[in-house]
Amino acid sequence: MINLSIIIVNYRTPQMVIDCLQTIYAQTDAGLFEVIVVDNASGDGSEEKVCAVFPSVRWIQMWYNSGFARANNEGIRRSAGEIVLLINSDTLVENRAIEGCYREFAASAYPACGVQLINPDRTPQISGAWFVRGGLNNLLPLPYLGALVKGLGKASGAKVPNVPEAQSLVEVDWINGAFLMVKKDAIARAGLMDEDFFLYAEEIEWCSRLRKLGKMALYGQFRVVHIQGASANERYNSSGKGYYNLYDLKGMQIMLSNFVRVRKQFGAGWFLFQLLIYVAEIPVIGIGILVSRLFPSKKGARPTARQFRGYCRNVLYLVGNSGTIIRTKPHFYKVL
Secondary structure, three states: OOOEEEEEEEOOOHHHHHHHHHHHHHHOOOOOEEEEEEEEOOOOOHHHHHHHHOOOOEEEEEOOOOHHHHHHHHHHHOOOOOEEEEEOOOEEEOOOHHHHHHHHHHOOOOOEEEEEEEOOOOOEOOOEEOOOHHHHHHHOOOOOHHHHHHHHHHHOOOOOOEOOOOOOEEEEOEEOOOEEEEEHHHHHHHOOOOOOEOOOOHHHHHHHHHHHHOOEEEEEEEEEEEOOOHHHHHHHOOOOOOOOOOOOHHHHHHHHHHHHHHHHHHOHHHHHHHHHHHHHHHHHHHHHHHHHHHOOOOOOOOOOHHHHHHHHHHHHHHHHOHHHHHHOOOOOEOOO
């Protein structure tokens, strides 16, 4: 009997999938799970390469690059387990983390859970967090006004919104989508992932609906290596980790998805307020570049002129799509 369905979305990263699967099969009881790989029309022989090494994998072929939410939803629909695990291809499982997490989770009342993600150098990644009023942490990536928001938060004694590192069980509001385990009965009540999203922020929006069923568990005693951003950077010729890239095409996708999430979760007012702040950052960055040229300093990394142009382009694209986002009609927000 299949208890756990492990779902991996692939887009032109067959070797990462193979590396990930090698650790899954080596570190998990074979009778516990099935593996489903959903391929987003890679067109690079991924199926042949992966299935040659792991013939038991169930391969689902999407006929277009459907992104993270739609591909995972298809995997969930076709899964046999009562619990599903969404796991990135750029992860490596160790110390039987999946099995341990599953057994703790299955015996609990939590609707969803995760583990402590770590970098290859063993330093921790943000694996779970709490929601912030209005989604204001969406402002933190801004190079100047974001620093101001962070400073005001510290001065007012605001709670840090994320868990720097979990050592044991911590209850949170949302879980990093690189490793997200969810019960099927919770999905039946909260719904599948929102298919308006192409990539980024979709797991946060999903968790906002799952959160209505109860808090989520971050099992810090179980750890999984996550080569953060590796798969997306390789696919889209980008760099950087997390949501702090605002300057290239990947940055445009990150910004767009984050704003769609803010609108869906917190409403049009918060969306418009944050959009205004992002627009206001344009002259602030421009002044910052001018000052740095007049008074060169090695203190802190500041946006370059090229990044400034990229930021302006991305914000203008966001403004151009604001009407569609506010109306919340079904729309596939894909730019990559």
